[in-house]
Ligand code: FAD
């Protein structure tokens with residue numbers, strides 16, 4: 117069964133013909149920017165989890181905003197459907213075609229445009245890889261206000277299009293706040309540009325917000341202007357073992373109170389996620405005294421190492437004394453900082469160790485956060501389909517981890533195969549559970565194809581109507597990323 121079999125191709129879209137490809141070759145004037153070879157197309161047709169696979173026969177890699185404008189104007193006139201694609205690391209099947217949509221990859225639109233070392237404002241093309249942007253900023257004493265495990269592949273534009281949250285949202289806030297302006301091409305080829313916006317601008321609707329988190333449904337982001345903070349010079353990472361979810365919450369409250377302005381990340385992982393990560397990394401866990409039900413990664417970053425060390429030591433001493441923390445380790449150098457982070461950042465890869473993963477990326481009130489993982493485990497166990505080391509069972513395990521500081525849980529049901537049987541156990545149960553706690557069915561990955569039918573669990577009818585009206589206004593032919601959430 118393919119995911120495409122769950123939707124119908126919209127027959128009002130034109131099917132690609134040789135004349136169309138010839139037109140695009142004329143616009144791009146570069147044969148490397150036009151991909152039609154079946155083997156080369158596979159990367160663009162398939163998602164990171166290898167769950168969704170489209171059947172596009174054409175990928176275009178424009179190098180300029182003007183080329184994108186010409187391509188979109190043509191597609192709009194001819195009713196050729198398109199999918200914008202960044203680094204293709206999205207986790208909801210939003211970046212891949214479902215049928216024969218043309219993939220417009222931003223990977224060749226990848227220049228830093230300018231950087232102002234006084235204000236910290238970076239302007240860059242949307243196809244700049246996140247890590248490249250951050251390395252450039254590091255050379256100038258600044259940091260990108262977003263960090264996530266996919267930084268080596270995802271694009272700045274892709275993170276804006278999904279409104280990615282990541283590992284340091286707790287410190288730097290959401291892209292809705294740090295992005296100052298955008299350049300984007302509308303479906304009819306119009307180029308919208310607010311890249312020169314300054315920090316404060318109260319002249320009417322804040323139009324850029326429409327594109328942040330739009331997931332490629334109303335236009336293609338081609339340029340981003342973003343406010344970047346000074347790069348901290350002192351980093352500390354502590355990795356702690358605790359024996360209950362109750363303790364995770366208490367340590368979080370203490371960390372906010374005692375570490376206050378130097379706290380830059382507070383991540384939690386359950387013991388099951390660490391078992392899979394140890395298998396994936398083929399390493400012994402850094403906490404050697406045994407397996408614990410929960411682990412916490414705390415990062416501090418600031419301008420004075422001695423000051424930060426002292427604060428962290430006092431905080432950890434207090435937490436130990438109160439009996440909240442069972443064991444822990446503090447990184448002694450940069451290598452250990454990276455290595456401790458890898459026990460958190462490698463979980464997405466470890467989650468696919470059996471072959472596949474069902475990901476639920478949810479916002480919940482903190483008190484209820486881990487309850488969803490417990491309930492999911494009960495459901496799966498009742499269905500008799502889980503076995504960590506039992507190859508005959510389709511589910512490896514259901515694990516939980518995430519950005520506690522943001523009330524964002526990742527429930528991952530790690531599987532040996534994708535099947536309707538597993539899905540029937542999980543859906544709509546997971547969405548109903550989230551709704552009953554007044555949570556959100558997507559905290560940071562978006563809706564894409566995976567959650568297209570579930571938006572109603574988090575948005576009211578009026579909100580959905582308004583979303584559709586905006587979509588129809590800017591994309592009346594519906595050519596932008598069809599079959600997805602709107
Ligand atoms: P893609 O996957 O290519 O695209 C994502 C969506 O945006 C698609 O709908 C696409 O059509 C659209 N799009 C892409 N570029 C453009 C553009 N220029 N204009 C218009 N639309 C566009 N997310 C988090 O929020 N927090 C995390 O901590 C996090 N960690 C991750 C770790 C790993 C290992 C992986 C694989 C993913 C992770 N993600 C995380 C998922 C996250 O959504 C992506 O990594 C990132 O935001 C998507 O960037 P991308 O360039 O790969 O976009």
Ligand code: MLT
Pocket residue numbers: 207265282461463464475477518519526
């Ligand atoms: C993460 O926090 O690791 C990401 O959102 C990716 C994921 O959940 O797989």
Ligand code: ZN
Pocket residue numbers: 282518519526560
């Ligand atoms: Zn995440």
